[in-house]
Amino acid sequence: MIPRVIFGLNTTKKAVFIAETRGAGKAFAVGRVRRVPFQLLQVSDLAGLLDNLSAIFDHAPKRGNCSVAILKCSGGRFSSALEAIKAEAVAELAAFQQGLPVIEVRPQSLKKALGCATDQKWRERARQMFNKNAAREFWSKGLDGAISAAYKVAADGEK
Secondary structure: OOOOEEEEEEEOOOEEEEEEEEOOHHHOEEEEEEEEEOOOOOHHHHHHHHHHHHHHHHOOOOOOOEEEEEEOOOOHHHOOOHHHHHHHHHHHHHHHHOOOOEEEEOHHHHHHHOOOOOOOOHHHHHHHHHOHHHOOOOOOHHHHHHHHHHHHHHHHHHO
């Protein structure tokens, strides 16, 4: 059986971070990671971002064993940048157009999913789990969210 592929996504003000992952639990593995930079200065920029993300998802396995886990943007007092929110919507549209199911992951759920200590932040735990010894040279807040979202969806799928 081909392992399930989960694309973890996290959008920021200037880029969409994508982590292609396989497996779950101890077999969870991060494959290719991408940073898709963007600027949303005009409407055509949204179309360009859609084209870029669609091209990435177009190469995904199509046999029902692939999904997209999107770390949802925050709202409220400490809300995400408008550009990140727009990019999230474009990413969901790109996945939908390619026939990939989208699973929304709330940032508040990551602390439990990653098994954080009581006073530990989820981003710190993600770095411990997925970037041991600084193996990923370009580790960032965007990448940790993408990988963590995929990890949570993989773990939920095991249950």
